[in-house]
Amino acid sequence: MFARKDDGSELNAEFSVVSDGERLSLVMESAGGRSAGPQPRNNQYNEALTLLLRRLRDRQAVVVSGVVASSQATRLPEEERSIVPVPIHLAEERDIGQVRRQITRASGRVGLKNGAAKEGNNQKRIELRLEVPGCGPGDAAQLEADLAAPSASEALVGDLLRSLKGETIRTVTGKENRIIDVEDGSVLVGTDRSPGGQAVPLVDIQYGLDVLTARGKIQVSVEELGHRSAFVGAVLATLPHVTTTTSPATVTLHSSAAEPDATDVHYGELDVRAQVKVRTEQRKLRRLLANGRTTAPCALCGDEFPVDFLVAAHVKKRAACTDDERRNLRDIAMLACSFGCDILYEAGWVTVDGTGCIRTVELGKLPAGSLKLRMQHLAGRRCGAHREASEPYFAWHRTTTFLGKLAD
Known part of the structure; x- marks a missing residue:
């Protein structure tokens, strides 16, 4: 199976979800070498693994353990090919890119002799053993298909930001951010310091929306939202039923008696701001199903x-x-x-x-x-x-x- 990004384009990196009868596992096939097609085999391995981990995070999944699963590595005892020493609760990880690097760096060290100066191939065939709420051992095929499909929630975040394209929005503290473009999983944002724009991943905005919905309030800080926290806070401030304070910089979500779905981050809030309402919800969710x-x-x-x-x-x-x-x-x-x-x-x-x-x-x-x-x-x-x-x-x-x- 090959995963598709939220814009519908397919990543050249093969994966599968398998079951041993007790647990589901995500298997990434190795990258490198020649292939019959115009591209090297699975040359978008890192990007695909990051995407799959992000979609697993959306499902509150836990990576219980992980091993290198290449034919050579399987000759080693399991403890020598382990790449996830302690369970990773993905819902608690804001930087999924760092989680991916942690896993691939560990895989690069498997099989090296003690004292080796360099890291080996870090795009090997790996197996990540999972716990996914709502998924049992018999759901491997369904989970595989779900992980391969574009994310409905991030597609809606893209719709929200595209509706703001060309506009200038203000951070909680009043600084101007201009939304230049939205493409390939990120939004290009211009500021006084960077008028040409800097890219902010859509996943950062999605993370802020998820936290705001879960808690009802979020502090706009680097510790909470990462180094582009000011822009994320500015986007959150454009949503209906939201108020902001400056000391400390905070965004608060209020429910509305007139709109019972106001706190529905996947649909209601984003639909209203993007002015696509039910048609957008139906299109994205139908595609997912x-x-x-x-x-x-x-x-x-x-x-x-x-x-x-x-x-x-x-x-x-x-x-x-x-x-x-x-x-x-x-x-x-x-x-x-x-x-x-x-x-x-x-x-x-x-x-x-x-x-x-x-x-x-x-x-x-x-x-x-x-x-x-x-x-x-x-x-x-x-x-x-x-x-x-x-x-x-x-x-x-x-x-x-x-x-x-x-x-x-």
Whole structure:
């Protein structure tokens, strides 16, 4: 599998997610040497590993351990080829680039004789053993596909910054930052000291958004947000329902009774500022759920449709979700067709039971016609989005939306 960046371009670095029956592992194939194609084999190894670690961080993953897994290294005892001496809780790591360097430098030392002056090849075949919330040993193929797909959240950060392109925004302390361009995972920012612009990674802004959403408040400092903290704070200050203070420099997020989804960092806040609202949310989330396909089946009726005719339907209503649930994009949403299944589920006419089968309201009370035929077609079908990790969200729908409809 080859990962695609958030702009859709593919990185030349092969990876896979495998399972030993108990744990999932990320395997990066080695770089270097010749290949049949125009590029050296896996020559974007470092960039791809950084991207994959960042996407694993978005999933709150832990790198439990890691080893060099080349054919030569596997002859060594495992302790001699270890590259992750202690677990890495990725959610706690702001600088994922540093985490990647830590791993690759350790791999470069594996196999060297004691006292060797230079580091060896640091783009070897490696295996990183993972713990990923919501993913079990049987989810290797799904996690692999999810990691390869462009990130919905960072794509929305890019949309937000592109909406500000050409504008001058002010830091919390009042200094001007001009957004020159947004490309290749970074934003080019001009200041008085650097009028030509300096690149700021989009991941830095995403990190600030995640912390602000989780805590409701963030201090604009190098310790909290890195060396471009002032610019990150300036971007956060453009969001709705945000206020700033200068001593100390702080950004605070306030909820809004009129907008129950105001603290939804993945959608609500970014949608409003970028003025793309539901269309942007649907496009990004549909692409994530469809795994790059141009057509996909409806999770309810099972019929195949072009992606434009599918809706990224929330299994549990967004307004009722916690922040952690909203970030669990894989399990909180499903693809439902716009030819009836989406509205039937949203309105509570159908639900999914604990075994994954679709239940409907009492069909005997429905008049004959297209609606009754549609409901009869759905009754008893298996829902393609039901699995152990998504069951709690379907349970919420059964005990609120669906049972409420039966009471009506």
